[in-house]
Amino acid sequence: MASNSLKLFYYDAKGRAELIRLVLAAGGREYENVILTQDDWQTEKYKTPFGQLPVMEIGGKKYAQSIALANYCAAECGLYGKTNLDRLNIDQVVCLGSDLVSLATQAFHEKDETRKAEKMKNFAEVEAPRFFNMYEKLLKESSTGYFCGDSLTLADLFIYDQVFTESKWKTFKTEGFPLLNALRKLVESNEKIKAYLATRKPTEF
Structure with a gap:
């Protein structure tokens, strides 16, 4: 995977972020797992692309949509097929x-x-x-x-x-x-x- 630093933002739950965590675990990729409380979210949601979680910060820029994030991580980790x-x-x-x-x-x-x-x-x-x-x-x-x-x-x-x-x-x-x-x-x-x-x-x- 590229050397971009990763931060994954989600609640203290598995939910829609767990697939991303599994992909990163399987790929052996380090990342910062940022847990948000409801109070945190009231502030942070205005800093996200679409006002929803999960959000991943890649190289300082935030991206959203859980499946898109999982696809990206899978491709970077060699878990998205060869062809x-x-x-x-x-x-x-x-x-x-x-x-x-x-x-x-x-x-x-x-x-x-x-x-x-x-x-x-x-x-x-x-x-x-x-x-x-x-x-x-x-x-x-x-x-x-x-x-x-x-x-x-x-x-x-x-x-x-x-x-x-x-x-x-x-x-x-x-x-x-x-x-x-x-x-x-x-x-x-x-x-x-x-x-x-x-x-x-x-x-x-």
């Missing part, structure tokens, strides 16, 4: 997974508590398994255990973070998805990821 076709394969996994994130967000932010319970139940019992079956299909087609090629990429880290990073709202059941569970073991067997997970602070989200 344009590789990157297409990685991007399709990330975009597919992002569709599931959108469904989760819609359910989680439902204001009516009865409807929220129904939507969360449908998400956990119908939508998530539907997407997990698509992940299984892609992993089967790959035949290496990884989504793209024969080594760890952004695609693997995205799905790992989405499915297996602990969060208060997640109720995923992965029994019956052997390739997805095998991917978890592959990611967690990576020495740099293993070291990161061993020191990661528990958070609700």
Whole structure:
């Protein structure tokens, strides 16, 4: 990765910043993990590109949008494939997974508590398994255990973070998805990821 200094700004949570942290951990890239309180954010949000987090400062300039930041870090860390076709394969996994994130967000932010319970139940019992079956299909087609090629990429880290990073709202059941569970073991067997997970602070989200 280039020698630009990195600062990652986010709350004391995993959330939308965790994928970026996983990518940087896998790439062995040092960075400053800046934790913001709600009070901090009231001041800092006016200094960000779009008034949202996460934000990454690269060489003194701030950039936003979590997937764009993860893509950049993955490319710089050698985790974004070797060819344009590789990157297409990685991007399709990330975009597919992002569709599931959108469904989760819609359910989680439902204001009516009865409807929220129904939507969360449908998400956990119908939508998530539907997407997990698509992940299984892609992993089967790959035949290496990884989504793209024969080594760890952004695609693997995205799905790992989405499915297996602990969060208060997640109720995923992965029994019956052997390739997805095998991917978890592959990611967690990576020495740099293993070291990161061993020191990661528990958070609700």
